[in-house]
Amino acid sequence: MRRDRVVRLLATATFALTGTGCAEITGEAAPDRAAPAGAWRTAGCEFSRAPREVRAPVTPRLGAAIERIQRGGHDRFAASFAGLEVDRIRVRATVYRVPSSDFDDFVRRAAQDSCIVVRDAAHTAAELDDWHDRVVADLAYWDEHGIRIATVGSRHDGVGVEIGTRDFDRARRQLPGRYGSGAPLVFLEERR
Template sequence: MRSDRYRLCLLLLGAVLVTSACGEPETPETGLTGGWTTAGCEFSRTPETVTMGGRILPATPPALEAAMARIDAGGRADFPTSYAGLEVDQERVRAIVYRVPSAPFDDFIRNSAEDTCIVVRDAGHSLAELMEWNDRLVADIPAWQAHGVRISSIAARHDGVGVEIGTGDVDLARSEMSRRYGRTAPLVFVEQGPVVPLAVPGVPTAPQPGG
């Protein structure tokens, strides 16, 4: 379900994450209009695992994986101005969907979730909007390199915060690119060295509790 496009190491995806921590359902964080959870979050579930190469690894249950696929496909095709991306939290057996608040898309998420747990959180920008910025930035890479701004990676963040730009000189990149694109451009700058080839990207995973 993921595009085969790359980062630049171009990691261009509107995606999905994996944690660890079972127990009581988490109270959603308040966002632009407040987060919410589907009815399936009222029930606790035991995390699933799979053994690979002698190691026990967390696994996504088929029902949750299918719900995520429905939401991702429907979000991209039918709600592009709202859908930002998603992540999977395997430890809590749930998925987290990020979207620009939209009542129709929220209804779609509820129906698509069935009896799985989906946490819905607000996003500042949709995946479609960030991918437009992503493509513009990729096209401008040669010009930035000619001006001494070295870009290691470009990635549309799955949480809708912005387009993440990896560079060896954050201050220079922020100054020059904000001057060209405007200070309201959804750009997030992170310090990063030279490009390192990536394997084919998969589903994003949620951060570990407390991390």
């Protein structure tokens, strides 16, 4: 009698822990479930996927979801879409966006059964493209002022536009003077 109660109690505890994601019976590595503030996941992330290396960059279903989201993000939701990245090991993608309930609803539908993690971004891809184009248009100006910019690229996570230069300290001081202190510029020191 007492043994039956203990077995039932252990079974209930095991179910409670695995049902809420606090433990796994399989012993496989748990997928990354931590999400930063302002992040959420599509329903496709509920299926357990142990981290593993895969040969193809993405599965066909995930690739199709990424294509739908990227196309829709650029064409219909430019005021929200910042970019995306693929996590081959966890077989998922991360979409960065300036929060928008309409875009979030679109991502949920476009993801279908794929795992898409959605995270907040400070700037949209369209906004960063404008900043990128401004800096590129001024490359000759910066060269004339002794700052050689080697690379200019928008970040896929919406953080800003990366400026690669060997004149790191001077660029970090002078570019905000031309573009404003609020310009989303991220400076990288290029090696000589």
